[in-house]
Amino acid sequence: MTSFTRRHLAGGAVGLAALAAPHVARGETRRWRMVTSWPKRLPGPGMSAERIAERIAALSGGRLQITVHAAGELVPAFEVLDAVGGGVAEMGHTAAFYWQGKQPAAAFYTTVPFGLTPAEHVAWVEAGGGQALWDEVYAPFGVKPFMGGNTGVCMGGWFRAPLGGLSALRGLKVRALGLGGEVYRRLGATPQTTAPADILVSLQSGVLDGAEFVGPGTDIALGLYRVAPHYYGPGFNKPNGTGECLVSLSAWKGLDADLKAIVAHACATEAGYALSEMERLNAEALAALIERHKVKLESFPAEIVEAARVQAVDVLAGIASQNTLARKVHDSYTGFRDRVAPWSRVSIRAVLEARGA
Incomplete structure (x- = not known):
């Protein structure tokens, strides 16, 4: 057991492990595969995937073992949803x-x-109705979503000039x-959907003039600063960085109640831990x-x-107009943002201004 695993088996985690204990004697072991959109052990999201797999194995007493695959090992970075929904991988x-x-x-x-x-x-997501809508959004694809990490506030991007x-x-x-890509398009740029592992090479070759990815802690690992030394903020395009953990609905339904609780707990723990890290x-x-x-x-x-802010309003309205479910999610999200904004102004923003940083 790794030192990481030992540190994170306190409190509720121990209780969950205890639930699984009676089944270990029967020698039951499930082996799942997790496909990801990240280079192997990429700081931030790549490590979140690894830690979720470690927690599930530890909390289940070995009953559920998950092998993590980097982007391209089993499926390309942008085919994870179809792979999980189609049964290529369970997570x-x-x-x-x-x-x-x-x-x-x-x-x-x-x-x-x-x-x-x-x-x-x-x-x-957790207290404002977002999770129920998320489940509804993903059900047609045959997967159940969880928050499974967070890279925090992101930067605006790296530019060669x-x-x-x-x-x-x-x-x-x-x-x-x-949606940030669409905002860039409306500002006159040409957005590209380059996989994370290909960003540096694309910047080096001139295929890209600039690139946003995450924040310093992850971006530095890709070496983008070598060819695009101008690092811009604020990250108006990505003020949050939630990573998602997907579970095949068919695999999910086949789990006992205690294993379902363990998977959910492992994802929730990582959502909090990753943001702190x-x-x-x-x-x-x-x-x-x-x-x-x-x-x-x-x-x-x-x-x-200023121009981006104006375009963002139209981009969100355009998303809401595409179908009934998109409208429901849009209204829930923007309604929550409007309700929480006054508190954020008199709490977080005011505290930062008061401390002078």
Whole structure:
């Protein structure tokens, strides 16, 4: 058992493990495969996938063993949803906004331009009706979704050349996914859906002029700073970074109640732990990028942010108009954002302003 596993078997986890104990004697073992959208053990989402598998094995007393596969080992990065729903693998770890072409409402479950922050997003999913709608969105694809990690507030992106203003975006080929990608398109850029493992090579070759991925703690591992030294914020395009863990509905229905509880618990624990870890990693990586690698940390020109905010409203309205379920998710999400915003202003924003950072 790894030191990580020992640290995370306290409290409720021990209770869940105890539930599984009577079954271990029968020698029952299930072996599942988890396909992911990430390079092997990528800091952030790649490690979230590994930790979820470790927790499930430990909490189940070995009854449920999961082998994690990096993007491309069994299926390409952007085929995880179909692979899990189609029975190629029992689990997947990915990001919901990859599936907006299949169901527009899916994008709300990763991040929305100018949308909910990580804490607000968790509140919406867990306590604001978001999970029930998420289950409804994914049921036709044969999977059950869980929050399975979070990379926190993201950055705006890496660019090979500085952005002098809104006109500088016109014609740029930018790796930008989800609804943020559509905002970039409306600002004149050409969004690209480049898989994470291919971003660096695409920047080096000039196939991409810029790329957004996650935040410093993950971006540094891809080495994007080597060829695109201009690092822009704020991440208006991705203010949150929820990773999702998918379970095949047929496999899920075949689990005993205690194993279902273990899977759900492992995902929920990772959603919280990953956000905490990324706060640390992002802070450390940002310092390394600036001090060691001489990255130029820059702010988007005000006219880009202002134009993006206007376009984001229209993008969300367009998603809501596509089908009834998309409208339900849109209304739930934006309604929650409107209700929580006054509190966020007098709590988090006010505290940050008060402490001067």
